[in-house]
Amino acid sequence: MNNLFMKKDRKGPVLFSEYKPGSALLKAAGMSREDILFEIKDSGLKGRGGAGFPASVKWMLTASADSDRKFIVCNADEGEPGTFKDRVLLTEYPELVIEGMIIAGYTIGAKEGIIYLRAEYSYIKEFLENKIEEYRKNNLLGKNIASKEGVEFDIKIRLGSGAYVCGEETALIESLEGYRGEPRNKPPFPVNTGYLGCPTVVNNVETLAAVPHIINNGGEWLHKFGTDKSTGSKLFSVSGDCRYPGVYELPFGISIKDLLEISGAENTKAVQIGGASGLCFPESEFGRKLSFEDISTGGSVMIFDKSRDMLKVLKNFMEFFVEESCGQCTPCRIGNVRLLEGVKMIEKNEYTPEYIEKLKELCGTMKIASKCGLGQSSPNPFLSILENFKDEIFGKHLNLNYDEKGIKKSGITAAAHC
């Protein structure tokens, strides 16, 4: 068993560095809201869920929204296949997450915080609740936090019900409100009209966990790690064909190649970065870097070695999207089904290159026409796997049943597959 799993050995420059619980809270209590916002802005902290939206902008917009009631929501619906870093943070560094939420709440003027915990993590709920209770007892949650007059914040935990799409912030809010977990139209964005119609910040667990360190060390400090536009570090959930799978904290800008080496991967054929909705890279691109300027990711790294059938990998991803689309908007609900059908056609050698091209065009529409990030990114594996592994896939699956015009030798075109 790989010892990187063990907390005592888990080391990293930011999140997995030394931290004295409560220290950032006490420091923040002595700072003005503007000062905290300045430090967060200065740090260049970007959303760690994958989209990379600057945390300070979200905070600032919510802070300036005119409302008596605001919310901080911690997105712990870690649902992207191949991601398990938030679980590690919540179980091993819950103080960072809780304090990040309190500081965020103080900064934007929110009194209520909610941790939206995915259903599969319900076993962590009690542990977290005990932690939260400790903070309450130490006067770091509740009223007059850290003896600071009028500073009020409390956290409750809500469980998801297992839908992938509820990791999307507006679907998460719908789910919190008791409706079907389906994304909302944007605008308006949650920073203006969020949970219960109130301004709401939805931040990833990892984003919030970085906040206490930034407060303790100053915004400038984060620039010591990572690249110009991707400051700090990232947690990578590494899985698949490697000797040391696990969660790694590494500075932004690390190359795929280095990551493979660290995790003890050999004979690697492909790396899927960003989970099912991410992109799949072949060996020729292993020099590329994991950062917002090159490959933006929520941290999932799946490694496939040379024994893997890439068409099967793709089929697995597309089956996932067919099931996990919320079913609301047309491009995502039906588009993914058509893409999966395309994969099955290839599998059975019953495709025409023309129809596959047509599906690729459909991917273009899905990316710009779907309502939320799910449908906008679900064509990624289809496009990148078919492009990057075309020799393997189309070499293995020759379509001998069709002539060059796409006419099946029995006389039926591939498109009319009914």
Add this chain to the structure above:
Amino acid sequence: MKKELRSPVSQRPHTAEDVNGKSGIGSEVSIELNGEKIKVALGKSILDICRENKIHIPTLCYHEDLCIAGNCRLCLVEIEGMKNLQTACSFPVTSPVKIKTFSDKVRKARKHIIDLLLSEHYGECYSCVRNNNCELQTLAREHGIDSYEFGHVCEPRFEIDNSSAAVIRDMDKCILCRRCVRTCIDLQEVGVLEAINKGYETKISTFLDLPLSDVICINCGQCINRCPTGALHANDPSDEVWKAIEDPRKHVVLQTAPSPRASIGEEFGLSPGHSMTGQLNTAARRIGFNKVFDTNFSADLTIMEEGTELLNRLKKALVDKDENVKLPQFTSCSPGWVKFIEHFYPEKLDYLSTAKSPQQMFGAVLKTFYAEESGIDPADIVTVALMPCAAKKFECNRPEMNSSGFKDVDYGLTTREMAKMIREAGLVLPELPKSGFDDPFGEATGSGLIFGSTGGVMEAALRTVYELVTGRPVPFDGLNIDVCRGMKGIKEASVKLENCKKEFSFLEGIDLKFIVAHGTANAKVVMDMLTKGELSGYHFVEIMACPGGCIGGGGQPIPTSESIRKLRAKAIYDEEGSLPVRKSHENPKIKYIYEKYFSDGPCGKLSHKLLHTGYYKRGKFIK
């Protein structure tokens, strides 16, 4: 009206208020629309802006009666500088954007979306009830779809649910725009339909996927009016009606309600608001109906019964100090509303007038009084009702509606089904000569006619009740009680009763307070007021299940919208103003029937047997 809707936050119309705080309201922003510079009000949706500028944006999930969904993705437009396309229906303009409504990206995306919808849409257009009036079909034509780019389903996946007497659900034709869901929960607050499952398995379902007849559907049919395809349609009995017409032993009589005549022209290409009363009579006769009667007659009868019942209740409450008398009295003409109160407020059924609806009263009169007068065996009389309503189909099949020993009304036809019969008979309705109604119920009053619009029953009742009590006509200019009219969700007003006749002296000086509400969402508001005791001091409440009243009924031509409903209402009020008799109690045929048949008067013994009914405490759980 939109603002009043109860709906999930995600589906509420978004205005500048939501986006930028209140400061922006009222100001303007300059934008570029397809290269043309224009100024628009801050916060207005791109769709509204385009419509004002005569740019057609295809829509499918959007409906002006409903809150925004943004799920079909057909109204996508391109905004310069944005990576993704944006839905015109939901996107409020708050900055000087540059919009393209038909760029290459936009056209390709729209076509893809239609292709995708068609790939899952079972069936062929020519075998569909909505052929030529289907929004998906129109979109396919507008976008030059000439093949199934992504295949086409060839096997049905769902069983057609035809359990309901009113609404048939054919989910193979459903495109999941969820207009029906929003209609049911937001517009009507019934909530029978909801999307279940996710991804490809998503479908519109009832509670536990039960057949529609076994859930709390009130049969209003508003979902039918808003369905863009043939997934929802009314249960059509026209084959049976044709069969009865063909049968020489049967005496087939048609009664026509006021609303279909104000709207049926739309089925023949006329713009909304053309009354077709005379032409419709001719068409019905040419089709082969033996007699054509005016439901307005029984609307007048309803006023006599319901009005008398109200006076009786008032007397019991004020003179006899009977504490068991329930006031205010609620109207019972709308079968959707009746089923709504049976499901949602079963403990409040005593407030409901026991008078049958005009449709059922007419049926009962036809199989008794008319049968006797004309010497026809009631067993051979087939009564058909042309109604703007889906719920009337359920109502005429209620088991208790047979107090004459025969089914009061045999078949309920909607406006759409009647139009289909007229087309089948090869008649072009607008070109037919006009003709009148048949005797012995030939004349009806304007009071009966205005039953078709929200507030009409109240207006008609007030004209009669006021005059019965005081001996003078209602103190409103030209008998037009304007406070009852218009499309406001809930209207309330009062009339002071002064110088009453001797027998009504107990009403002297009383302010007769009344409420008019339409759409069951508004009915719910009124009922909740009743529950909280806020309606003490009120005397009479009119409720219609459908928005706009019967002119907006679930059996009316598709499409519907507030502007269409207003035009239909106007057609009714215009026709009413020109009628010679406008008060129910002055209808000579009404006087005649009370002299000859219901000789102990309104709410007498015989009328109680034939013209009144009872209700079921259905509740929300159906066994």
